[in-house]
Amino acid sequence: MAKDPEPDHPDRVRRTLDDAAGPARSALAASWRRSLTVHGLAPEDRGRARTVTDRQLQEARQAMEPLMLAAQPVLDRLFLAVGDTGCCVLLTDAQGIAVDRRGAAVDDEIFHLWGLWPGSDWSEAAEGTNGIGTALVEHRAVTIHRDQHFHTRNTALSCTTHPIHDHLGRLAGALDVSSARADATAIMLGLISNAVGDAARAIETQAFRQAFADARIVLAGGGVADGADRSAALLAVDRDDLVIGATRAARVALKITDARIAAQLPASDLLGSAAETDFSDSERGAVRRALARSGGNVSAAARALGVSRATLHRKLNRLGLSGH
Structure with a gap:
């Protein structure tokens, strides 16, 4: 499946880092420098990978349970797409601990x-330096191919990783596809990167919809570019058309913060007059039905809609409707 680890890899790493300007010119060299000087690692290390205890793994899984739930069907689909090429799929938490996996039984050992x-x-x-850890540190999608890894023992691997964010826009983990194929080409790695990126966005979207299951989910434009990544900018909007949630892409694109959301942020302030019209069209029918069922009584209609009387009066004025 793979060639032996590169025997001269440690020398290559150290020669690169002997050039003081190397890390400034190369993101890879900068990661190698962190590995050597910040983390005190040695490139010649051929020992076994570090693992956590069963209890620590269980705690990590519990901490990201909602995201793991959202990820299950996506992990299955991603493995169906890449599994035949000798790849496995890993989902990790924000600390880089692998919490879930998909792989072929023949490759398990x-x-x-x-x-x-x-x-x-x-x-x-x-x-x-590795796909998962470097993607988490640099907060971007990366591919670390074979001898780009820091540890010699990992130089037979090609790892493509995309960060994953939770429903609050926080870094929550990473999605990785790794292969030990010696014949992995740039084209193959590019296709894998696209598949991993699509899957990471699907997990984020599903987790966001789960977290705001009772809200209206609005697409705020086409998304935001993040390197080669492009993620959907989604808003969760309540019955008063106030934003109660936003994906990381929406937060970056529209400069949304937790403080702005807490201060009651109208969706129309972010999306413009077209969004106001869309909201008004959908609201008008709901408000008119509530008024009809209550015989025009504003207090009763407000209770039926789950809003305050004052909020409903504001909506009536905006929509050009009346009640009593």
């Missing part, structure tokens, strides 16, 4: 040996 298994610690502090 070798992938387990390399640490591509639940409970393995793929943080940059543990493994040096």
Whole structure:
């Protein structure tokens, strides 16, 4: 499946880092520098990957349970897309601990040996430069191909990783596809990167919809570019058309913060007059039905709609409707 780890890899790493300007010119060299000087790792390390205890793994899984639930069907689909190429799929938490996995049984022994298994610690502090740890540190999608890894023992691997954010826009983990194929080409790695990116966005979207299941989900434009990544900018809007949630992409694109949401942020302030019209069209029918069922009584209609009387009066004025 793969060639032996590169024997001269440690020398290559150290020669690169002997050039003081190297880390300033190369993101890879900067990660190697962190691995060597910040984390105190040695590139010649051929030992086993670091793992956490069963209890620590269970705690990590419990901490990201909503995201893991959202991820299950996406992980299945991603493995169906890449599994035949000798890849396995890993989901990690924000610390780089692998919490879930998909892989072919025929590859389990070798992938387990390399640490591509639940409970393995793929943080940059543990493994040096690698797809998962470096993606989490640099907060971007990365592919670390074979001898771009810091540890010699990992130089037979190609790892493509995209960060994943939770419903509050916080870094929550990473999605990785790793392969030990010696013949992996740039085209193959590019296709894998696209598949991983699509899957990461699908997990984020599903987790967001789960977290705001009772809210209206609004697409705020086409998304925001993040390197080669492009994520859907979604808003969760309540019955008063106030934003109660936003994906990371929406937060970046529209400069949304927790403080702005807490201060009651109208969706129309973010999306413009077209959104106001869309909201008005959908609201008009709901408000008219509530008024009709209450015989025009504003207090009763407000209770039926789950809003305050004052809020409903504001809506009536905006929509050009009346009640009593």
